[in-house]
Amino acid sequence: MAVTIKEVAKLANTSTAAVSAALNGTRSKSIRVSEATRERIYAAAAQLGYLSNPVARSLATGKSKVLGLMLPYVEAFTDHNPFCAQVTNGIMSEMVRRHYNLMLYTGGAAADGSHAATLVDSRVDGVILVMPPADSPLFLKCESRHIPYVSILREQLEGTWSVNADDLEGGRIATAHLASMGHTRIAHLKGGEGITTTAPRLAGYRRALMEASLPVDNTLVFDAGFDWRGGYHVAQKMLAMPKPNRPTAFFAANDLCAEGAMRAIREAGMSIPNDIAIVGYDDTWFATMTQPTLTSVRMPIDEMGALAVQMLVDRVEGRIPADPLPVLPVSLTVRASCGSLQPQMSS
Amino acid sequence: MAVTIKEVAKLANTSTAAVSAALNGTRSKSIRVSEATRERIYAAAAQLGYLSNPVARSLATGKSKVLGLMLPYVEAFTDHNPFCAQVTNGIMSEMVRRHYNLMLYTGGAAADGSHAATLVDSRVDGVILVMPPADSPLFLKCESRHIPYVSILREQLEGTWSVNADDLEGGRIATAHLASMGHTRIAHLKGGEGITTTAPRLAGYRRALMEASLPVDNTLVFDAGFDWRGGYHVAQKMLAMPKPNRPTAFFAANDLCAEGAMRAIREAGMSIPNDIAIVGYDDTWFATMTQPTLTSVRMPIDEMGALAVQMLVDRVEGRIPADPLPVLPVSLTVRASCGSLQPQMSS
DNA sequence: TCCAATTGATTAAGCGATTTATCAAAGAGG
């Protein structure tokens, strides 16, 4: 079938060991290849169209040059969370750059860990876990199989590796921005329980309120579960509040959730940002597609993905990542949805 | 390190061949395992926590149970084409169901075929090519390596395997719907050259015009290249036309492109659907998120992905797919953007 | 009763690489 190293060796009139060493550029004391032999080997390989078999190499070396990517939901690329789609971009790009391949797994947040089974697959050198639930069985699985892993957006724990963004600061600047626009009743559509980012974003929200000397009113905080539907329903509930209590601004824990709220606001016949101002979170491509465009807390998502790959590759290749728990800075991308801009701004 | 078949064999007091056969349920004439031995083997495997090494199995069998998925762009999951994101869902789900793993490759549409190199990787049993350019080098690469492949949305050619949707009919019903609403100047924002779906959708558009006895005016057809920016710019150009020539309805070859056009329409101070009606294509989750919600031609995207997996698995496992070139039916999902619905409808 | 077929299991040969141990020849140093 396919041409093997043996055939190359025969044609080049040498041994498979020499071919292997020549093609891989191996330079150890026990095996070396002269310039002349190397040329013969290259020529033979080219002539036969030799391509090394990665499976055989994997078996021999115990390394596969494949990294797993575990996304929390099957629908991670569509309507579940644009963050996942974007972070996958960053991860993919960096993997290509590092000459690693990507094996995709989804459903990492499934409580039964069903899909997780396939992950425990000695074909991958390591795994990136995106937004794993705090009690995910995947951690144990990876550990028992000695598969190194790096998480993205996971609670920072001693002895683990995780890339995070400064969620507390994100919650703070989003809320502070709304407060600076004069809003005094700012609601928070928070993320789901069990998701790492929920608590710090909420804490940031509270801190900003305190810093602005506004009351911290827990009746203005609702669990919207990070999805469109949640944002929609929670917003409907809040808009139904009687006038003096009704919030005039929303801080949503997620862009998708913000869009759900925007739909509810429009359906209630109110205008954004005149009646209700709104700030989202993640600042994915999606935030530029809403109407009006959405002010959103920006995380350096691509860099987060790339950094996770770097850290994982470091671990796989036996190096120690400089910082096991990096926290990347966030910023606020101001668009039309919070009223601080002239209307009709683009992206 | 990890426990191997040998250790299981030793503990169960039998041979590795028996262990392999028992664990795989192999039933050939040359190897069989009695009930008693099977039990011992199961017990030993369980006790040791044995997990078979897929790399070793791959090497021995020549099959990897891994399928490649080649997407046309690196940004396939974000702002490039929601179709890709959605079809990936369908593919992933079906692969899980079939116990195959998914290796992800992107950039399949890159002219230099750069990323394609890694695809020629004997680790995968087969590949799914999503929207490959007509002249993609990938076809030859796969063929020279004897890697079976199935395309999604590729020109239908004798001797190839491809899952398609009825693009001509899609173009027709989209345009016919606009014509039935009384529009006489319907513009088409067509897809890029070299993409398979561009021509049939355009042909469908023309056929519908003819069926409605409307003139086929080529000045109303523009290449919007399937992306947001293209839709935006083309729409701007069309809206700048003097009144009697200016189209009153757009048929965009893609939802993203339609959203670009919608932005241009809003910025021009016109209303959708009152001033301009618009119909998109793909009917991905994204079409429900626009404002107003977007009427769009629906393809059974998940089914297309699942069908491609089925066909590929059939080929990989030596069966012959029933129909090598299935064409799936399309339909029109009517929403608010074309004026045939009361305003304020949801999804 | 005898030979053939079946059952249950083992041994060993791959699969296609990497890598260690080993060795011959050449060059260096005293």
Place this chain on the structure above:
DNA sequence: CCTCTTTGATAAATCGCTTAATCAATTGGA
């Protein structure tokens, strides 16, 4: 001139699993 090191290369073991070849012990049919 002899030993020591370096250079260049090979043979063979190994990675963990599958499977063909083989074989002993039963079973069954005529």
